[in-house]
Amino acid sequence: MKKNLPRINLHIHSNFSDGKNSIRQIVDRALKMNLDFIAITDHFTDSWKEWVSKLKDEDKISEYLAEITLCQNYLRDKGKKLTVFKGLEVDLSSSEQFIKKIKPYKFDLILFEYLQGIETIAFVKNIFNFWRGTSRNMGKFPILGLAHFDPSYFIYENLDILVSFLKEYNIYFEFNPSYPNFYARKNQIFFDKLRETNIPVAIGCDSHSITSLNNIEEPLEVIRYYNLEDNLQILIRALKNNFNLDFGNNSQGKT
Numbered sequence: 001m002k003k004n005l006p007r008i009n010l011h012i013h014s015n016f017s018d019g020k021n022s023i024r025q026i027v028d029r030a031l032k033m034n035l036d037f038i039a040i041t042d043h044f045t046d047s048w049k050e051w052v053s054k055l056k057d058e059d060k061i062s063e064y065l066a067e068i069t070l071c072q073n074y075l076r077d078k079g080k081k082l083t084v085f086k087g088l089e090v091d092l093s094s095s096e097q098f099i100k101k102i103k104p105y106k107f108d109l110i111l112f113e114y115l116q117g118i119e120t121i122a123f124v125k126n127i128f129n130f131w132r133g134t135s136r137n138m139g140k141f142p143i144l145g146l147a148h149f150d151p152s153y154f155i156y157e158n159l160d161i162l163v164s165f166l167k168e169y170n171i172y173f174e175f176n177p178s179y180p181n182f183y184a185r186k187n188q189i190f191f192d193k194l195r196e197t198n199i200p201v202a203i204g205c206d207s208h209s210i211t212s213l214n215n216i217e218e219p220l221e222v223i224r225y226y227n228l229e230d231n232l233q234i235l236i237r238a239l240k241n242n243f244n245l246d247f248g249n250n251s252q253g254k255t
């Protein structure tokens with residue numbers, strides 16, 4: 001029997017970077033599409049593709065976060081079942097100083113793109129440790145995830161290093177329908193490891209327009225195929241805990 005899995009899309013771009021729509025338009029459409037959880041995750045980059053994002057300075061980031069807060073308040077006041085998270089997609093080909101400017105406790109979720117080798121793990125660990133230091137007294141740390149991560153960079157060597165890194169920082173793997181080749185069975189050993197070690201998984205569509213907000217059926221199928229439903233539930237529980245969402249009165253609790 002198929003379990004009822006939550007309808008989530010934790011990877012969406014608005015017009016604060018290279019998405020077509022405003023945050024409010026995204027939230028309105030997500031409501032119509034009956035999604036349970038979405039995250040706005042605009043690009044944060046000073047690499048060669050820095051032109052994709054407007055999020056360069058503290059003021060613009062505050063404006064971005066304020067717009068998401070408005071939507072969060074609207075959804076709560078209206079008693080909607082949709083939850084929207086404050087996210088960011090950090091380009092790991094950016095400079096270290098630039099990434100370190102992020103105040104992680106202001107976000108619910110931070111994605112990283114372009115983790116493609118073990119030297120990048122060292123780079124990311126350094127940033128996490130710096131962030132942990134700066135967030136120590138803020139009482140909050142975002143959920144971390146890998147955007148459109150290709151396991152084949154690691155399956156032939158260094159798989160154990162990767163898995164223990166994901167485990168140590170509780171980093172989730174994103175099923176992204178824009179990159180279906182990453183779910184190939186040549187990567188099965190990676191998915192087996194995720195299941196064995198209870199590493200969380202999520203769905204993120206990399207939506208750049210409201211028309212692709214609910215491309216979640218294929219990722220849900222793949223999650224079932226690799227028996228990773230419990231790993232998705234681990235992520236949902238972490239999001240709810242971080243966001244102080246009430247467990248008691250809705251149907252998304254454990255089934």
Ligand SMILES: [Zn+2]
Nearest residue numbers: 011089147206
């Ligand atoms: Zn993206």
